Amino acid sequence: MESVGDLERDLEGMREYYSQGKTKEASWRKSQLKGLLTLLKEKEEDIFKALKQDLGKHHVEAFRDEAILPKIAVLSTAEIVPEPLGLVLIFSSWNYPFGLSLEPLIGAIAAGNTVVLKLSELAPACASLLANTIPNFVDNKAVKVFQGGPTVAEQLLQQKWDKIFFTGSARTGRLVLSAAAKHLTPVTLELGGKCPAVVDSLSSSFDRKAAVKRIVVGKYGACAGQACIAIDYILAERKNISTLVEMMKVIIKEMFGGNPIESHSIARIINKQHFLRLKNLLEDPNVKASIVYGGSLDEDHLFIEPTILVDPPLEAAIMTEEIFGPLLPIISLEKIEDSIQFLNSRPKPLAIYCFTKNKSLERRMISETSSGGVVFNDAIIQYAADSLPFGGVGESGVGRYHGKFSFDTFSHEKAITRRSFLTDFWFRYPPWNAHKWQLLECAYNSDYLGLLLVILGLKKPRRGSYQPAYSH
Amino acid sequence: MAAMEETKVGVDADAASRLVKELRDGFATGKTRSYQWRVSQLKSILKMAEDHEHDVVEALRSDLSKPELESCLYEVAMLKNSCSLAVKKLKQWMVPEKVKTSITTFPSSAEIVPEPLGVVLVISPWNYPFLLSLDPVIGAIAAGNAVVLKPSEVSPATSSLLAKLVGEYMDNSLIRVVEGGVAETTALLEQKWDKICYTGNGRVGRIVMAAAAKHLTPVLLELGGKSPVVVDSGINLQVATRRIIAGKWGCNNGQTCVAPDYILTTKDFAPKLVDALKHELEHFFGENPLDSKDLSRIVNSNHFARLTKLLDEDRVSGTIVHGGKSEKSTLKISPTILLDAPRDSLIMNEEIFGPLLPILTVEKVEDSFDIINSGTKPLAAYLFTSNKKLKEQFVMTVSAGGVVINDTVLHLSVAGLPFGGVQESGMGAYHGKFSFDAFSHKKAVLYRSFAGDAPVRYPPYTKGKLRLMKALIGGSILSAIFALFGLSKD
Numbered sequence: 001m002e003s004v005g006d007l008e009r010d011l012e013g014m015r016e017y018y019s020q021g022k023t024k025e026a027s028w029r030k031s032q033l034k035g036l037l038t039l040l041k042e043k044e045e046d047i048f049k050a051l052k053q054d055l056g057k058h059h060v061e062a063f064r065d066e067a068i069l070p071k072i073a074v075l076s077t078a079e080i081v082p083e084p085l086g087l088v089l090i091f092s093s094w095n096y097p098f099g100l101s102l103e104p105l106i107g108a109i110a111a112g113n114t115v116v117l118k119l120s121e122l123a124p125a126c127a128s129l130l131a132n133t134i135p136n137f138v139d140n141k142a143v144k145v146f147q148g149g150p151t152v153a154e155q156l157l158q159q160k161w162d163k164i165f166f167t168g169s170a171r172t173g174r175l176v177l178s179a180a181a182k183h184l185t186p187v188t189l190e191l192g193g194k195c196p197a198v199v200d201s202l203s204s205s206f207d208r209k210a211a212v213k214r215i216v217v218g219k220y221g222a223c224a225g226q227a228c229i230a231i232d233y234i235l236a237e238r239k240n241i242s243t244l245v246e247m248m249k250v251i252i253k254e255m256f257g258g259n260p261i262e263s264h265s266i267a268r269i270i271n272k273q274h275f276l277r278l279k280n281l282l283e284d285p286n287v288k289a290s291i292v293y294g295g296s297l298d299e300d301h302l303f304i305e306p307t308i309l310v311d312p313p314l315e316a317a318i319m320t321e322e323i324f325g326p327l328l329p330i331i332s333l334e335k336i337e338d339s340i341q342f343l344n345s346r347p348k349p350l351a352i353y354c355f356t357k358n359k360s361l362e363r364r365m366i367s368e369t370s371s372g373g374v375v376f377n378d379a380i381i382q383y384a385a386d387s388l389p390f391g392g393v394g395e396s397g398v399g400r401y402h403g404k405f406s407f408d409t410f411s412h413e414k415a416i417t418r419r420s421f422l423t424d425f426w427f428r429y430p431p432w433n434a435h436k437w438q439l440l441e442c443a444y445n446s447d448y449l450g451l452l453l454v455i456l457g458l459k460k461p462r463r464g465s466y467q468p469a470y471s472h
Numbered sequence: 473m474a475a476m477e478e479t480k481v482g483v484d485a486d487a488a489s490r491l492v493k494e495l496r497d498g499f500a501t502g503k504t505r506s507y508q509w510r511v512s513q514l515k516s517i518l519k520m521a522e523d524h525e526h527d528v529v530e531a532l533r534s535d536l537s538k539p540e541l542e543s544c545l546y547e548v549a550m551l552k553n554s555c556s557l558a559v560k561k562l563k564q565w566m567v568p569e570k571v572k573t574s575i576t577t578f579p580s581s582a583e584i585v586p587e588p589l590g591v592v593l594v595i596s597p598w599n600y601p602f603l604l605s606l607d608p609v610i611g612a613i614a615a616g617n618a619v620v621l622k623p624s625e626v627s628p629a630t631s632s633l634l635a636k637l638v639g640e641y642m643d644n645s646l647i648r649v650v651e652g653g654v655a656e657t658t659a660l661l662e663q664k665w666d667k668i669c670y671t672g673n674g675r676v677g678r679i680v681m682a683a684a685a686k687h688l689t690p691v692l693l694e695l696g697g698k699s700p701v702v703v704d705s706g707i708n709l710q711v712a713t714r715r716i717i718a719g720k721w722g723c724n725n726g727q728t729c730v731a732p733d734y735i736l737t738t739k740d741f742a743p744k745l746v747d748a749l750k751h752e753l754e755h756f757f758g759e760n761p762l763d764s765k766d767l768s769r770i771v772n773s774n775h776f777a778r779l780t781k782l783l784d785e786d787r788v789s790g791t792i793v794h795g796g797k798s799e800k801s802t803l804k805i806s807p808t809i810l811l812d813a814p815r816d817s818l819i820m821n822e823e824i825f826g827p828l829l830p831i832l833t834v835e836k837v838e839d840s841f842d843i844i845n846s847g848t849k850p851l852a853a854y855l856f857t858s859n860k861k862l863k864e865q866f867v868m869t870v871s872a873g874g875v876v877i878n879d880t881v882l883h884l885s886v887a888g889l890p891f892g893g894v895q896e897s898g899m900g901a902y903h904g905k906f907s908f909d910a911f912s913h914k915k916a917v918l919y920r921s922f923a924g925d926a927p928v929r930y931p932p933y934t935k936g937k938l939r940l941m942k943a944l945i946g947g948s949i950l951s952a953i954f955a956l957f958g959l960s961k962d
Binding site: 019058061085180186209217299319372374393395412413414428429 | 545572681685867873
């Protein structure tokens with residue numbers, strides 16, 4: 001890792017490069033984005049290998065979730081200039097190391113900024129691949145990539161940036177925001193939370209099956225639940241739970257086979273620390289007793305099989321902390337409408353998923369709860385909807401991106417007003433008197449008729465006498 | 473925030489915490505969500521401003537010796553306009569925005585739904601204490617939030633008037649005023665808010681943001697900076713000069729965040745400009761501007777001392793070419809012009825926020841752009857010129873919150889423009905619909921049907937599914953068909 005002195009020199013160099021104006025040119029931005037597209041195409045196999053190494057991700061899941069999205073972003077950005085902010089710092093995360101690095105990077109470049117990208121050390125093969133390939137596909141004077149852990153992050157945070165974009169936990173998000181406050185640096189924080197799936201009674205078996213498939217994929221098929229928008233837990237009416245659980249068991253077997261670790265279709269847990277954290281969530285005897293499916297852990301392979309729990313205690317850590325793993329609690333309610341109060345008494349999540357055909361519940365869910373976003377009858381997929389802003393509220397985040405919102409988040413919208421020298425109203429200027437005052441009032445209220453009448457002397461002053469300090 | 477005297481601590485941490493809880497409970501009832509409630513509160517603000525214009529003028533006279541016309545126009549009328557606009561457009565603003573969806577989520581429909589953030593804190597400054605207190609409050613209410621307003625203690629008459637009027641006219645279960653100084657503000661900042669709007673200086677802006685960071689609270693910071701005026705030759709000098717004077721001394725005697733701070737012009741043009749300024753200044757404010765009722769005084773002795781110190785600095789006092797008079801007992805400083813004060817002097821590095829106008833000369837007018845960009849980004853940048861190319865160059869290369877060609881300050885009243893800074897001059901923007909947006913969360917909502925379920929999404933994962941997905945994302949129907957039939961070359 002570079003010394004602080006080297007880092008500051010590097011950043012100085014980048015600011016100098018930025019001030020030359022190159023990054024503002026449309027042609028430069030297009031060439032950079034093309035470079036990233038080429039990177040994705042040429043390095044696809046290497047990307048899959050790295051993801052397999054770091055996370056045990058199946059390459060189809062990897063393609064679906066990581067290789068696709070940045071391409072979409074490239075296809076939909078394009079517009080030129082409000083104004084770049086300058087020098088931007090992006091922190092990406094370990095769970096979708098390509099998507100969460102490249103998507104913000106694309107937005108920052110499209111907006112004309114110079115960028116420092118700090119990769120997560122928890123996905124070392126991916127970080128190494130990105131750090132070695134990005135410099136070959138983009139302008140090195142404008143884009144720099146850093147690997148490393150918390151020490152590197154701290155050093156970077158001490159510098160002055162024109163914007164910081166952070167994806168990660170709320171705890172670290174607070175640290176980033178505090179560091180940014182010293183320099184009045186604007187930030188976008190993409191955090192997380194406990195994203196609930198509210199599952200209503202569905203009369204059609206076709207709908208029920210589709211819902212369960214989407215729920216299972218929205219938990220275990222999303223980096224084994226290690227995703228900010230993975231379904232964290234389910235809320236359902238007591239009378240529906242046993243059917244729900246049975247259907248889930250069937251679907252899990254269909255998708256992942258009898259011995260899930262052999263399917264190679266579920267990511268493993270990122271590292272020992274997180275594995276033990278998840279193991280710990282199940283240690284509480286009341287939580288352990290609520291397991292109805294799965295629950296086996298393979299510490300050597302950092303693998304946890306798809307697990308379902310029914311009604312663990314609400315005060316247990318598994319129900320108060322973001323799970324970020326393949327453990328799925330189902331909480332029973334008397335009636336499904338109770339979910340609204342349940343959600344409102346907890347921190348605002350990044351997404352609320354609601355499986356229902358009841359229009360009234362739909363309306364109430366939107367108008368009476370608050371979350372980054374809401375998805376009806378599906379999960380995770382909102383990430384692919386580029387016309388929708390992606391971001392949290394409250395504990396789940398600050399700011400948003402995706403599609404044009406990425407461009408906007410890395411831009412300053414400069415307001416421009418142009419005036420001519422003609423039409424200068426003499427009554428704009430002191431010394432003030434009753435006559436000018438009246439004219440100004442009319443002008444202010446866009447009362448053009450009144451203005452005319454006053455000028456022609458046909459309108460009496462509304463106010464009492466006004467004594468100027470001196471007469472001119 | 474320079475408090476003039478230590479007031480007894482009105483609101484401490486416990487009281488602040490109880491206040492926030494009360495407002496959260498009020499917000500949880502859902503009352504603020506309704507269009508009716510929001511419109512009724514906005515209309516109450518309008519009525520308040522109409523019924524009590526005289527009281528506002530008196531309070532501003534007491535706090536700032538603000539000329540009656542400035543109070544009526546730049547505080548009351550502007551506030552009323554902002555409020556009327558919100559009343560007129562609120563229904564429109566509240567409507568969810570439908571957005572297009574693509575093949576990746578087919579079939580689906582989507583919309584962006586604005587919703588209130590919850591309980592919001594507005595901290596306002598002393599220079600436009602009426603307008604800058606209530607204008608953000610209008611935005612917060614329009615967006616459906618509960619609000620606590622903390623007016624500046626440096627303008628105590630207006631602060632106390634606001635407390636009284638808001639108590640009388642508005643729904644106190646959801647909208648409150650807390651008066652006080654540093655102690656009260658600190659107690660408030662320790663609480664968890666859903667948004668904080670602060671208008672003031674960068675030093676306190678950092679304190680506000682640091683406090684907000686502990687709770688992951690988003691902030692709207694309206695700060696300031698040194699807003700430069702570049703004056704080219706070949707212009708209508710009389711009109712330009714008047715507009716500069718109106719923007720500088722005609723707006724609270726220079727104590728305005730977007731007041732022209734200093735001028736940049738060529739060595740050749742400077743003498744003409746100085747003469748024109750002197751001439752128009754006398755026309756506006758008479759021979760003895762210290763006696764003119766058309767100039768605000770300096771707000772308090774702290775700022776008076778700060779400003780006179782800027783003039784007293786060693787190599788600066790000799791560069792005064794006009795004015796330089798002050799009267800401590802009335803806290804008045806006359807319009808003062810300086811020519812080429814040293815670049816490293818305080819007056820050339822700190823935001824002046826007063827009636828002193830330094831002129832810096834350059835060889836050619838384009839040199840001024842580099843000088844501006846070498847400093848921190850200001851809230852506003854002004855250019856007077858008839859040269860089209862220069863205008864475009866200015867707009868493209870000078871970074872500031874807002875840019876005005878051939879006038880000053882006016883851009884604040886253009887309802888369709890966002891008002892906010894960048895870098896040191898602030899973050900976020902408001903005015904008009906931007907106010908509504910600033911205090912809203914724009915919730916992304918995606919509606920999916922149960923039909924149209926593509927098996928490619930689900931494990932077990934196969935090569936065939938990968939091919940199909942690639943084809944679909946590539947957007948090529950032909951490849952998709954080939955993949956479906958297993959005919960692709962991969």
